[in-house]
Amino acid sequence: MQENPVKRKLATGDYSLGTFVFEFNSTGIARIAAAAGAEFIVFDMEHTGWSVESIRMLMATTPDGTVPIVRVPVTEYHFIARIFDMGAMGVMVPMVETAEQAELIVRSSKYPPAGRRGAAFGVAHDDYQGGDIVEKMNSANSQQQLIAQIETAAGVENADAIAAVPGIDVLWIGHFDLSNSLGIPAQFDHPQFKSAVSRVLEAAHKHGKIGGFMAEGVDNATALIKQGFQMIAFGGDLWIYQKALAGGLSAVREQAE
Template sequence: MTPAVPARTLKQKFAADGHAFGPMVIEFFTPGMAAIAAAAGADFVLYDMEHSGAEIGDIKEQCAAARGLGIAPLVRVPSGEYHFVARALDAGAEGIMVPMVESAAHAAEIVSFAHYPPKGRRGAAFGVAHDGYRGGDPVAKIAAANGRTLIIPQIETKTGLEAVEDIAAVDGVDIVWVGHFDLTNFLGIPAAFDHPDYEAALARVLAAADANGKPAGFMAADEAWAEAYYRRGFRAIAYGLDHLLFQKALAGGLSLLNGLAAATPARG
């Protein structure tokens, strides 16, 4: 048997189309989430482990639910230690996002954790979740896994920004992602997304990504942000957080109903 891999990996989609979009999930780790996102037209689902209560078992279930749907499960791990990176990949993640990467050496270490030898030092476990519990040639499985795995360092500290050119140049780094809230915090301008220092930081990240032929990534909270950052040059965009999308839609509907109720005479 051959390894279970999608007809086109997310890495191949970026190479062919130059972009990919999908939601970020931080709250609703439900069995249908991947199917819901796929039906909406998403290319990936980015599952968060940094700020959510998700454990590795939750991630394994979500990756299993994504199989066969043509949608890539990505995971933001809590940090770049080996056990976070390798376990998420073994659970079936197609790519790993790592917060607060601050040097080329840090990025290269994460790349090594995510790839089998000779490219890296990921430990071997086959016939498990990441290869669909199938048998087959381990050499072919290693090549398939190394070829599809995406590595996404987040640039969200002043130190990381100062090293972004070196980080973007690391072989094995696939997407350079701005962590915008943290970046403004570490620049001393919390949530000042119109500040010249933030604008300059965005330009520097985009230039570093472009110089190395890699997409720049961003999490857009709403349609206005999605359009604005796409136009800036970001091509890997997580559109919305699951709970905020639900809350916004719910608030809109309830506001409509409450307005109708207020305009309707009460029945005696």
């Protein structure tokens, strides 16, 4: 596996900015995002209905230097191991609620002795090249990024235990689902929601892990970085496109009238 520049950057205490891709599964979307300055891209399988074939194409067309991450739909070996074989450099797993679940993520992602990922070499994940197998396994184990999404009340309760699992790199707040689970849908200024977010971030920092969040705008992203989150996804493709198009069309209409 190639060196993961995002993981290296985060290890220095710096922050990293990326984005989500939900809608535009084209051969150009990763290059467009990279040209815009995205350091990582999270390709979503949870809410899109994309098949592994779509993910395979998106991995193959992500340019070097930009980290491709896939959000799988569920904590299952066959999703996690396969997306790494297709060339993903990170995996995001939704609805992580227990340390046991986090341990399954690690086992499914890493080669022995750290995990039980099945071995296949000279395929997409190592650019179809030969080389020392042990070195390949060690590289993959050290460079991949494992992201556990904390987005339920149970996940918050067990955040400390999840963060303590060796191999988990990032605790990522799923803010809409978390607010739903707490019984306060979309009330992100509610004291209960803020307390839950702080609790997860504290657990991450306690165990030397990274806090992650999807920002909805410049001010939100800046506030999250100041709060201590280091891995920030700036929105998603469909919303960014829609907002830019709506703003442009509205401006044209105002000037024309």
